[in-house]
Amino acid sequence: MLRILIVDDEKPIQNLIRISLRNAGYYCETASDGNEAVERIDHGKYDLILLDIMLPEIDGFELLDYIRPLGIPVIFLTAKNAVHDRVRGLRMGAEDYIVKPFEVAELIARVEVVLRRYNKTVEEFHINGLYVNRLSMKVERDGKEILLTPKEFELLMLFLSTPNTALHRELIYERVWGGQMQYGSKTVDIHVQRLRNKTGLKQELQAVKKVGYRLEVRR
Numbered sequence: 001m002l003r004i005l006i007v008d009d010e011k012p013i014q015n016l017i018r019i020s021l022r023n024a025g026y027y028c029e030t031a032s033d034g035n036e037a038v039e040r041i042d043h044g045k046y047d048l049i050l051l052d053i054m055l056p057e058i059d060g061f062e063l064l065d066y067i068r069p070l071g072i073p074v075i076f077l078t079a080k081n082a083v084h085d086r087v088r089g090l091r092m093g094a095e096d097y098i099v100k101p102f103e104v105a106e107l108i109a110r111v112e113v114v115l116r117r118y119n120k121t122v123e124e125f126h127i128n129g130l131y132v133n134r135l136s137m138k139v140e141r142d143g144k145e146i147l148l149t150p151k152e153f154e155l156l157m158l159f160l161s162t163p164n165t166a167l168h169r170e171l172i173y174e175r176v177w178g179g180q181m182q183y184g185s186k187t188v189d190i191h192v193q194r195l196r197n198k199t200g201l202k203q204e205l206q207a208v209k210k211v212g213y214r215l216e217v218r219r
Contacts, residue, residue, distance in 0.1 A: 001027045002120055003045060004111070007037040007063070008052040008077065013100065017050060017077075020104045021111065023163045023217065025122045034058025038066065046072055047120045048111065051094075053078040053085070061092065068093045073114050077102070105162045105171060112161060125160045127217060130199055132160060141200055151176060152195050159205065159215035169212040188212070 004021055008014045009032045018028045029044065031037040034057040041049075049067060051074050053060035060076060067074055076089045081099040089097050095114045098107060115121050125132040131140045137153055139146040148156065154176045158167070169188045173181035181188070192213055196202045204216050 001025070002047045002115065002122065003027045003029070005029050005031065005037070005040055005044070005046045005049045007031045007034075007049060007055065007060070009033060009055055010052075016104070017107065020108065020165065023165075024108050024111075024161055025125070026111075032056075034060075034063055037063055041067065041070070041072075047118070048072065048115060049074045050077045050111075051075065053080050053089070061088070064089070064092050064094060073118055075110065075114060077107075103171070104165050105167055105175075108162050108165075109175070122161075127160070128201070128204060130201065132156065139199070146198055148195075148198060152191060152198070155191055155195055156199065159213070163215050163217035166208045166214045167212045172212055 004026050006014055006017050006021075006028055008017070008030070011032070014030050014032070018030055021028050029040060031040050034055045037055075038058065049072055051060045051063060053076060055063070060078065064074055073095045074093070075096040075098060076094045077098045077100065078085075079100045086097045095117065096110050098110060112121065121134065123134045125134075129142050132138070134157060139148055139153070139156070155172070158172065158175055170181050172188050173179075173185070177187065192205060196205050201215070206214050206216050208214050
């Protein structure tokens with residue numbers, strides 16, 4: 001299981017990120033200030049660090065200087081949204097820069113992008129008898145292969161990567177089909193219904209009224 005360190009002094013945000021990433025299949029640890037982060041980094045092994053800038057003791061920019069020689073990718077996650085802060089963070093070696101507040105689905109998507117860049121991804125998923133392999137695009141239920149179209153597979157991977165998260169139809173369309181969904185379009189609904197029927201996830205893939213859909217996964 002891939003390990004992520006969350007460094008943020010705001011407990012509610014820290015807990016939100018930890019729970020969301022845990023539900024997406026990652027192992028997470030947390031630190032609330034710069035010194036605690038250094039202690040964890042010295043004694044742990046991490047595949048990615050999510051790093052706030054405005055931290056007690058040691059700020060995020062100083063921490064990035066400490067982390068960079070270790071080869072661990074870093075995503076800044078901060079309320080500092082000034083352009084010069086973003087430029088500074090990226091030039092110092094951060095892989096990405098996410099401004100608070102953020103959508104959980106976007107955070108998970110950006111985490112996946114960075115981990116793929118470092119050849120570190122969650123490749124296999126298991127849910128209620130369904131087996132999915134991201135690399136081979138193989139989908140099976142109880143040992144029997146299920147044939148999905150490329151778009152159906154992308155849609156399934158989106159839900160698997162963001163479990164227990166309500167996704168707006170517009171976001172689903174943007175992530176799977178690209179561009180902006182036209183008013184009244186039923187593309188997302190039709191594909192979700194097909195995916196439910198093919199995979200047997202009729203109970204798990206739930207409609208969220210006036211929002212979109214959520215993959216309900218109990219761990």
